[in-house]
Amino acid sequence: MLFLLWVFLAFIFNSVTINGSDCPNRQWIEKSLEKVHVPGATILVVNATHILYEQAFGFQSLLPLKPIDIDKSIFPIASISKTFIATAVMQLVEQELVDLDTDINEYLLEPQKRIFHPRYPLHSITLRKLLSHSASIHIDSLILNTYYKSDDDAFKESLADMCFKYINPNTSHWLPKPPGTVASYSNEGSALAALVVERVSNMSYSVYVKEKILKPLGIDISKVGVRLSDFKDTVDLVKHYAYAPNESYLKRWNQQIPQLNIEQMPGNLSNWLYIPHFSFSAYPAGLLRMSARTLSIYLRMFLSNGSSILRPRSIAQMRTVVGGGLIPTYNPNSANDSSDQEHPSEFGLSWYWQTMQDGRRYIGHSGLMPGMLHLMLINEKHNLGVIILSNADATSPNDLSREIGETGINIHMSLFKCFDAGPAHGLA
Template sequence: MKPKITIFIFLSFIFLPRNIMYSQNTDSLNPDLSAWIDSSFTKDLDTYSIAGATIIVMQGDSVLHMNGYGMANVESNTPVNANTSIFGIASISKTFVGTAVMQLYEKGKLELDRDVNNYLTSFQLEYKFNDSITIRNLLTHTAGFDYNIIGMSVPSKSDIIPLTQYLQTQLPPQIRPSGKVITYSNQGYALLGLIVEEVSGLTFYDYVRQNILNPLEMNSSSYKRETKFEENYATSYELKGEQFTPFKPDFILGYPAGGLGATASDMGNYISMFLNNGSFKGRQILDPTSVDKMFYSPVKQYEMAEYGWLLGFYEFQSQKIKYYGHDGSWQGFQSRLALFPDKNIGFFIDVNSESTIGNSRKFIQNFTDSFVERMMPQSIIEKQKAEVTPKQGSVDEPLGKFKGRYRSTDYSHKTLGKLATLIGLANEITIASQDSILKIPEWNLELQPVSDLTFHTKYGHFAFDRDAKGDVFYFFTQIYSYEKLKWYESVTFQMYWMGSIIHILLIYIIASAVRKLFNRNKKSHLIKKLNVSLSLLIVLFMALLAYTLTKTELNEFFFGVPLLLKMTLVIPFIIIPLECVTIYSLIKVIRYKELRTLNLVYQSLITIAVVLFIPWLQYYNLIGFNY
């Protein structure tokens, strides 16, 4: 999926003023705020090389600022219009799932702490840890599901399958007890969407349309790409060098979790509803007690966490000020919904381009920090004055027990998506001990013991937790979680492991070829033929794997596994039985002394190298079609 912009359009685009501000006459109640935002966006869109952006800032029912900037479509030179340009809001869609769930909760059709199998009729979840998964677990990403992004979307409407069918085949297995660890799960929210369907008797799309979008007069917003609004959909882009390369439109199979498209003006109505305790123009979308539950019932991974996951939202912090909202990221769209109920203020921001260095995310965070500092300066001063560093205490384990390599839990454990860890898509950190503190060199961070398994840092309290065996295993940073790796699991060791095997086998292949060249008439022993064949198969497998992964854009895995990779996965089914034959042959060679000592050692080394390749395949789920 590598669409290219023509040279003519690209050159024309270079010489256009890319980040022109297009006013939508919002009748702002705060001219100073509007002037500052207009100036910031006009400058920063150019600084961060962003194609286009849309924003709305609400105070209760009132629009403080709404505008569009830059281009909704680069090729057609279509400007962003905050009233009409429809942007993908990605995971902010999950807040609509949370809203739907809470509506059904109000009607007594759902209970937050009841087993979800009570509501599922099309299939039942299997629990591997003798504990149930509840609606609250799904809302707070604590169901214990594995992480998986493969096959999340399809390239055309004709490929769409029902939500039930998608979840029956693609719902990841539960890999840890529910309620213990926060690990982000798109499929968990898709499952909530299915529960809404089965409880309400409507498709999730229809339920949201009838019970949320229509009452909020979000007339341009939809979970489906509407033909009547085709001209209004913003195109999303990937910035490659100086060129914006458009993503093709896709269709998310677990669409409740990330498939909503919306205009900034529509999102203003949504924000207003939450700021007004669930009410919009006299219509009660949510009961005030439900809004309170969504905002003020965080699930925290440890007692002293400053913030956690909410029911559909999560708690943010900027300039030491807490607020509520959700971020979104999908195929070039980067978005943020932020709500400050105590100040009766909220904003929605969305951009339609991204680069490999995360420029759009930096732009959004920079705006958020500046916005908070500008709108709530006194609160920041009071918060900073109130901050007190706790005295050093002691924890329940010697510091040496916490040392090790840790990896973010947001990676696939059970599919070949685990290969993403090799290219750094799952963050790894080292926790070391020095004197009476712990250190994380990658973050330049010190952890000072406080009590239990809790430590204090300049970012607040962090904590550890134990696994089922009672060993220190989890590391928690507010709403993110890491797990301790075994000595052989770190990316560094994995690279050395595979690199050493490939080097040995390549040397063997070259040496065998040279020897054959100079001794063409000499017959080779069976074990030599087997080891050469295995070496060639492994090198071929790794070459095809590397080629496929380097030539395939990451987003293409959202559509499934490329055909070449599927064909490559057949090779391990040849390698493993062939290696069994090789081991049997080696035993015979040793027993009957069919080779000289030096040659025997040589062939044994190659056989061992191949044997060590098999657990590497197993670790990355490359034995079988695990996707």
């Protein structure tokens, strides 16, 4: 499901247009979110040094009713988590502990568990390929659904065991193309890059992120985690919901992810499904938990070209499209000898680029998991960023998911146009 949003938003980025004023007011945003059944959302606009706009909308819990709080409400940020992997890797690159183009087996130090493409063993798997989703790793969506576990159960298996289970030459989890020649979004590839961070730094990935990325930025690491047990009190964790206008939705959910024990809510909330808190086996790729304000501090680091934790050249590398735009997105429907190629991928290192219908380009990352939908974007001038975190669900392939995605993009683009134009006196 995490992959679906990348494909879904690729369509929306190229189709949505903005109507009306460039500066949305609170009432317009509230009505837009309510129309597509978004329970709650936080929205922030930042530059390199300040928060320019922040608002909370709706609720982090429908039962009991509890409003979203910009600072206190803790979201699992889903695939936005991947950008932290690139930050960790680039810190190790700066220390000359790893190289982006060296075979990762040199860092994993597992002589009995070497990772390579079984059909192309001479094409090494490197950090650059993993972070740009061009390592030819591909896991079926049915297997991806099994990564979701109730409570903290996913952490009963180590990150290393998870990676070596699914990414090894004895499996069929590979594309029929050499690594480095096509792009295909991969949670496992990102998790494998995080495992390299673990092995080289000699600390768990989650501890590394807290100690080497968040703490130096002045972030209270007691309010950040991946496990539910990382938080003394789960009352501030945003709850996951899915809008379900009929009974077929609950049936579909329980067929696809039965282990989450999803339930229909009672009484006048019966059109909503409640999704209990869960864990995710490839956790570095999708399960960092933090508030929107905490995430905004991290985004301002990126806008300020690394702040105190990265050098500007590392930020530049993360922004640079790997392969110069010549690596196509893998298309399983194209014949091997066909000239009908999918559009070029625009992955940097974890971050990726998208071009709007009006030609404007943005870099950032989306996040999708059951009951959560997020988007974090930076403009091409690299001086403005917008974050929307929400507990909306867009995992179902239906019109509502499309409308939720369009609403998020509309809000993003309206805010960018507003703040690009100067003082946002029209915001309220």
